[in-house]
Amino acid sequence: MKLMNCPINGPRPLQEFFYWGECRDMPNPDTCTDGEWVDYVFHRNGAPGVKKEWWYHMASGVWFIAVRDTQADEVKETYLYGAGPHHE
Amino acid sequence: MSAVRSSPLHSAHEALKPMWITLNHMPIPLQFVPHEDVARQKLGLADVSFLSRFGVKGPGAGDWLRSQGVTPPAEINHWDAIEENGLVARLASTEFLVEDGLEGVTAARLAAALGRGLPGVTPVFRQDASIAITGSEINSLLVQTCNVNFNSFPMNERRLVMTSMTGISVLVIRKLSDGVPLYRIWCDGTFGACLWKTLLQVSQELGGAAIGINSLYPDLAKLKALSLR
Numbered sequence: 181m182k183l184m185n186c187p188i189n190g191p192r193p194l195q196e197f198f199y200w201g202e203c204r205d206m207p208n209p210d211t212c213t214d215g216e217w218v219d220y221v222f223h224r225n226g227a228p229g230v231k232k233e234w235w236y237h238m239a240s241g242v243w244f245i246a247v248r249d250t251q252a253d254e255v256k257e258t259y260l261y262g263a264g265p266h267h268e
Numbered sequence: 269m270s271a272v273r274s275s276p277l278h279s280a281h282e283a284l285k286p287m288w289i290t291l292n293h294m295p296i297p298l299q300f301v302p303h304e305d306v307a308r309q310k311l312g313l314a315d316v317s318f319l320s321r322f323g324v325k326g327p328g329a330g331d332w333l334r335s336q337g338v339t340p341p342a343e344i345n346h347w348d349a350i351e352e353n354g355l356v357a358r359l360a361s362t363e364f365l366v367e368d369g370l371e372g373v374t375a376a377r378l379a380a381a382l383g384r385g386l387p388g389v390t391p392v393f394r395q396d397a398s399i400a401i402t403g404s405e406i407n408s409l410l411v412q413t414c415n416v417n418f419n420s421f422p423m424n425e426r427r428l429v430m431t432s433m434t435g436i437s438v439l440v441i442r443k444l445s446d447g448v449p450l451y452r453i454w455c456d457g458t459f460g461a462c463l464w465k466t467l468l469q470v471s472q473e474l475g476g477a478a479i480g481i482n483s484l485y486p487d488l489a490k491l492k493a494l495s496l497r
Contacts, residue, residue, distance in 0.1 A: 240430035
């Protein structure tokens with residue numbers, strides 16, 4: 181069984197979680213160029229590597245960030261948005 | 269005159285043709301078969317959806333509860349006992365669930381006091397399906413239906429666990445009742461019948477059964493008096 185660590189509820193089976201996509205910083209639509217906005221809206225980086233992702237613990241309604249190595253499928257860290265990863 | 273409410277599990281009970289009693293304006297199985305105490309001590313499932321509940325959330329919810337004489341737990345995902353065998357649980361930093369025991373009136377008092385809410389204090393409408401599982405064989409049921417090892421933390425921590433059971437999101441607490449382990453489970457009412465049927469099916473394979481609330485509250489005279497309230 182794969183486990184993921186919810187920052188509030190602790191380790192739980194992966195079936196209790198929902199993946200929402202990569203956590204990407206939105207450029208300011210009032211000041212960014214059209215190219216930057218198009219890149220944000222339409223482009224995704226599919227290359228494997230260590231990424232910050234949005235995940236959701238369905239049983240408790242907790243949204244959080246997971247730092248995951250998508251090549252090794254290894255979750256390195258999870259934390260609440262705004263709490264900041266320990267390695268940054 | 270008060271409206272009659274239905275338990276979210278009502279349709280699942282009807283096929284078993286139990287004896288009914290109405291508590292808090294909700295018909296609820298009093299007894300399914302005679303001598304249910306054997307099942308209660310081994311593995312019994314009871315519908316306790318009739319117990320009064322009150323939910324509240326918002327940045328001022330904790331302080332408001334304290335102003336009403338209800339002290340919530342300091343930690344998220346914990347619960348504490350309140351008067352008349354009720355409980356208050358902290359579901360999040362600013363969200364709480366209060367449930368009365370059989371004779372408690374705290375939930376109704378809080379609901380009346382809060383009305384439609386105050387700035388920073390919002391009532392949460394609770395129509396949970398609420399199940400009590402009792403008996404020494406609970407662990408055999410849980411290992412088939414849930415991924416959390418409840419024996420990994422002491423019972424006196426009064427921890428509230430949010431997890432999934434048979435794929436349905438649930439709140440779970442555990443305690444002792446007359447020396448017998450008792451787990452309380454809440455889930456969204458619309459999933460209640462599905463959860464109940466699945467748990468009951470697995471329980472029956474393990475020698476368990478559905479039990480009426482007379483097994484949990486043996487004082488029949490008191491139940492009948494409360495049914496008139």
